[in-house]
Amino acid sequence: MKIRSIHVYSHDGQRRDLNFKVDGLNVITGRSSTGKSALSEIIEYCMGRSSFNVPEGIIRDKVAWFSVIYQFDREQVLIAKPTPYSGGASCSTAMIRRGIKLQVPAFDELMVNTDDDGVVELLSRLLGIPENRTQVAVEHSRNSFEANIKHTLYYLFQKQGLVANKDQLFYRQSEQYQPQTIRDTLPILLGVSSSNRYELESRLRIAQRDLRISNKKLEKANDLVDSSHEQVLSLYSEAKAVGIIRSSFVSSNIDDIIEAFRSALNWIPEIVPGDDSSRISILEEELVQLRQDRRNIQARTDAAQIFAKRAGGYENEAAEQINRLTSIKALPRNSDSGDWQWPFSEQNLALESPIAVVLLAELESLDKELQVAIGQRPKLEAYLTELRVKVDEIVSLIQLKESELCAAIAANEVIAQMGSRNNAAARVVGRISLFLETLLPNEDIAKLEAENRRLNNKVKQLEEEIGADDSNERLDSILNSISTQVSQYIKKFNAEFAPYPARFNLSQLTIIFDRPERPVPMSRTGGGENHLAYHLSALLAMHVFAAQNNCPIPRFMLIDQPTQVYFPSEQVYKDADGSVLNTERDADLNAVRRLFELLLKFTQEDVPGFQLIITEHANLREQWFQDSLVEEPWTKPPALVPADWRDM
Structure with missing residues (x-):
């Protein structure tokens, strides 16, 4: 799954198209406040996120609809969503269109035909995310849920404030509940749990549930049998006392007494003598x-x-x-x-x-x-x-x-x-009748026992098919493989701590360097250039593993303003304005060139066909870089939203 194009529509029906190369490096550079950083918000909005996080200002005021065409192996999918009504913070309605090669719809063709749930379900299925369920221990209070395409967003976006953050490695990692969601869903996306295993586990959960229900039914039936024996003896004494069972009848066999009860149902009232x-x-x-x-x-x-x-x-x-x-x-x-x-x-x-x-x-x-x-x-x-x-x-x-x-x-x-004595006898006869109606026949108990045995055998069979749970070992193996790749990329970036083995720690969601004297987490390292190197090394290594093992993670990543760390200040970086001269004058040119060369090589050699979208202020005169530009550097105009579009 990659980004074919992005389209925005004005309120009067005009359209702005932004086309990407689905393979390789795509760079959008230019001045600040031209809409570059909003691209990741638009892509995420059209992947089924209801929250509308596009910054306030021109884009919110002038755009009526957003749409993105996603490229899959055999088809294209267009997702379009309207701007939330009256400045709202969310919108869950959407339009879906599918085809081998889609034409960008005109404004009057846009219409709602689905919602975000439908978008998430379709994109997850086309991406190949298997049927799954997160593993949550019984003693934990959180609920199990299904991993979907929304849970790949952590690895697709490195935004301006994140790309060199020493305390946060993944997108949205600082938000409440998101770190645990990453820990729960990443093993599924990396293929720790196969679809066959999930199917077996799902069948096992159903069988275990049916077995619990069967156990309760059988236990209740046995309790009824035990209590019915006591009730039989009590009714037997009462029946003899009121005379509906002859006093000469003596037996301790439950079946004989029940048979006597059935005969007692034919009792006919007798003439009652006077009192004493x-x-x-x-x-x-x-x-x-x-x-x-x-x-x-x-x-x-x-x-x-x-x-x-x-x-x-x-x-x-x-x-x-x-x-x-x-x-x-x-x-x-x-x-x-x-x-x-x-x-x-x-x-x-x-x-x-x-x-x-x-x-x-x-x-x-x-x-x-x-x-x-x-x-x-x-x-x-x-x-x-x-x-x-x-x-x-x-x-x-x-x-x-x-x-x-x-x-x-x-x-x-x-x-x-x-x-009267007849009334007493009639009352006992009524109780006997009710007891016989609720009495569970022996053949029903035998059926319950047979069903319970069948379910027990089914649970044991499924448990044997699943076998020993080696998911932890498999996850450790995958993380070790990713960590090895992380170390290699850090060396290519020539970052600090490159001589030491780097380890991706899933529980802490960070990079840890194993120095001989003590481990050093990313949060205790210094320098924005180093933090950028650690971030990109971790994400690139993860995408290498995903591509090599056909994991259901989209084959694109959007990085917002990564070269900011190579400029003397943030203001100097913004003043670059996509100009080659300004970049060469103010930036650490060797570091900038090394970064883009490494990213380009990643799309050509490490993961051929991978799509990288970079939004920048820097610009390089090298031809390979100029070939990577999506458009001429954005000024005002051009920009994402034309200046002559009217407000709503």
Whole structure:
């Protein structure tokens, strides 16, 4: 893709044509403020950029339409765009015309038939930019996008303020987001990612997306199966409770229960008996009586236990008294008569004495009473045991009646809440029906699993086809090749740091010189002549690689006022006015000549047929330079826009 010609139209239909040689060096020189620097803005405007950056003044005021004819291998494409209405800052409407050899349209033939998106799409396709997508890591916030012809502009223009800038290498590099865009798109334009690889990666992204959707569907289906098992058991309990599944049916198999559910859908309401209010009253009365009986028996038990406790005390007391009275028999005997002798009494006072008789009689009575008390103890224990058994029986009956009462109350509450047992059963039948309608059949799950396996295999197959990602290694190799060429051009320019290897650094978008002691970036070098050499070396080296490897980058470059660095001052440079005499008088003539000779050789030998457009104030008398002039040096007139054109 090259520039065949540029055309501007006045508001009254006049036209100014500027024709270029599509191969080789094109030089436009002349006075300042004649429109030379606006050429790059016009070309960019007609390549699909909506922003209108043509400087304010004559061009904006006098030109109604701009058009550029682009030369491709097999056809020409004319892009025409109107000046933004009422001094606007942008315009996105355009006209496209295509042909083998186009005729420049008349003013009345200009009409809008497309927009900038259509222009970008057409030029990108004709240039050969493959279908692509920038690679953006998942953790980054920026979006992936498609590289197009707009992303080649960085390497096509070196404008007046850029061509010797030590901090900025590429066009628009200083604008927000543009450096990252250059880093993202340059590898694509240099052929790091082939169209076949992009197609495979695109198919892989689609397959991975389909697999994620399939995984979610399968996961949801499995979750439904798991939750349905819990729901089955819950509905199963409810169905048995309301009687729509017979109580004799017992199974833990989910399929059997679901089959029972289907049978339950045929449930027919039955006659509902009355509520259990009378039953509740009877149970409550029975509970009152049972609790009274339990209290009575408990009272008898307590009395018997008190009696047993007192009887035991009596036995202990009687036994103690018996032991005391029995001690009488232990009195000493009279040594003469052999009879018992009471202590401290007259002799021969034996057991037949009145006192002894009374004491022995008391001893006998206590012994008889003690025997009677001991004889009653087994009967008392048997009585207490009988009372305890009756209490336990009454407690069991109370618990049973309380359970029956709770069940009756609960049943009545359900009946009251649902209106009737039939309503409760009908509600459960409805829930069963809804459950069966939403139940996912096993064959549907099997289909989801089969589809998931198919997508898994497809993703693995595409990943194997793509293979290991070697894009970083390929990019490093390309940048090394370009860097080698940069070093060679810097030596040809005889610039500072030429003895050291130069390296194009994509991450920093600059040239770095690898000195033994430390690397030196372009920003830390001095001299406008050196900066110009570094800029042109980088751009020329990149275009050499692009041409040799058929990369989709246009085969032209426009350089605005490169020789300004060879003049004593900017004003002296402007005063050259395209004059050979002024150039020879004020410029470093050898440096100017060396620059143009190198550029001419580039279009003839390094990249044969490459188109270089140079806008200048300098002029050389050498014939090869004069042959490169597009027109006579621009003064006022001639200039890009004739002075006699009327304003809008």
